[in-house]
Amino acid sequence: MKANSVSEALEIMKTVRFPIVTRTNGGGGGAGIRKWDTKSELENYLHSREELEKQTLFFQEYIQGIDASATVVCSKEKTAILSLNKQLIGDKLLGAPGDFAYCGNIVPLEWDMHLPAKQKEFFVDLMTKIKSLFLQLKLTGINGVDFVIQGTKSYFMEVNPRFLGSLECTQIATKQNLVKIHLDAFHDTLSVKEPPRYYRIGVKGILFSNVEKPFPVKKYPTSKWIVDRTHVGVILERGDPFCSIVLPTISATNGLEKVHTLAKRIQRLNAPRV
Known part of the structure; x- marks a missing residue:
């Protein structure tokens, strides 16, 4: 279900069962997605807004799982x-800017x-x-x-x-x-064996800035696993993507721990001075 105005959203609220998730038609990677546990929470939010800022608001059932x-x-x-x-969704150790922010993957599932x-x-x-x-x-x-x-x-x-x-x-x-x-x-050639055959595990974590005030990127630790780096000197604001950490491993748990450890080092090296 979708609403193009606050009045439409209030009408839809009468027909859905909470908790629910709303998302806008703008953004990606989990941006604009919010979970509402009760009708009153969403109702108060909608009453505080005169319009939906020219965006469509989509209503989805909230499903908890993997x-x-x-x-x-x-x-x-x-x-x-x-x-x-x-x-990896809403990973706070990677500075996720929201509960539904896309922060990476572990392959294979x-x-x-x-x-x-x-x-x-x-x-x-x-x-x-x-x-x-x-x-x-x-x-x-x-x-x-x-x-x-x-x-x-x-x-x-x-x-x-x-x-x-x-x-x-x-x-x-x-x-x-x-x-x-x-x-x-695109040449109608599909030389892929099924089911998929896996040789090891790939882990990717996207690191976001979790600092309140804007700051310039200073440096990165020496590591071949750090990719998609924001250039040194660029100003980052809270929620901006910093870099990605992509590495091979034989254990999903250990691989994710390595990603979190490296992310912590990057955050420490670039922490603004108080």
Whole structure:
């Protein structure tokens, strides 16, 4: 459901069950998404605003579970899943600017979970549904879909018809040349083996500034895992992306700990003087 005005939003509120999530049609990476536990919280927020700032407000059911995504490649007639990915959402150790901010990935998702027999059947069924979805959409090249896993159920959230933030981790985990796979798909060539075969784990964390006052980037520790660096001297404000940390590992837990440790070093080196 969506509303283009405060009055429309107030009417929709009468028909939904809380908690809910609202999101705007602007921004990405979790920007503009808010969770409302009670009707009165959202009602007070809406009454404090005269208009929705020329944005559409979308209402979604709040589903608590494992935040995940799939990296998919499509040709004209075929679809293959390259990886299933765990999403890092709202990671405060990475300075997440909001509870729903996208902060990175762990690939593959399956290696980060204990999978009994029924759960393995669930993943087979999930991949079948994902492939069916993309065959209907008739997209070409590498695309993605976000979903939430709750028990043995999956809830699709949104399709991302573009190159994905998880691609570095997919390439680390599968040792495949994703650029070549993407280009080959446009020539109707899909030489991808299924189910996906993983050789190791790829972990990516996006570090955000969590400092209240603007400050210039000073320096980075010596590490080949720090990429997408904001240049030294650039002024960062709270919530601005600082850099990404991407590394291979054999343990999802240890890999994420390494990302958090490196993020803490970067924050310490660049902390403004009081």
